[in-house]
Amino acid sequence: MAEEEDGEIIHRAALEDRVVVTLDADFHMQLALTQACKPSVIRIRLEGLRGEECSELLQNVLHQCADDLKAGAMLSVNEYQIRVRRLPVA
Numbered sequence: 001m002a003e004e005e006d007g008e009i010i011h012r013a014a015l016e017d018r019v020v021v022t023l024d025a026d027f028h029m030q031l032a033l034t035q036a037c038k039p040s041v042i043r044i045r046l047e048g049l050r051g052e053e054c055s056e057l058l059q060n061v062l063h064q065c066a067d068d069l070k071a072g073a074m075l076s077v078n079e080y081q082i083r084v085r086r087l088p089v090a
Helices: 006-015 026-034 051-064 066-071
Strands: 019-022 040-044 073-077 082-086
Touching: 006 019, 006 026, 026 040, 026 073, 040 051, 040 066, 051 066, 051 073, 066 073, 066 082
Parallel strands: 019 040, 040 073
Antiparallel strands: 073 082
């Protein structure tokens, strides 16, 4: 879906009950503006991660935040913390 518009990715992820993983802040903005309850979005705020590093990071995030992701949340992940905001954003 790398070629799709952000709105289409959000729509499809919500329909299929998936989590969006991105480096792009636009997904969080769209969820906030539309007051959406789904899908959950994980924004990785680290650049230059290798495949194995990214996989380990995501596994850690999924383990720590499984309940938030199931309920609907926006996560922002950097090297020091995972910031969680439940959806819809007020």
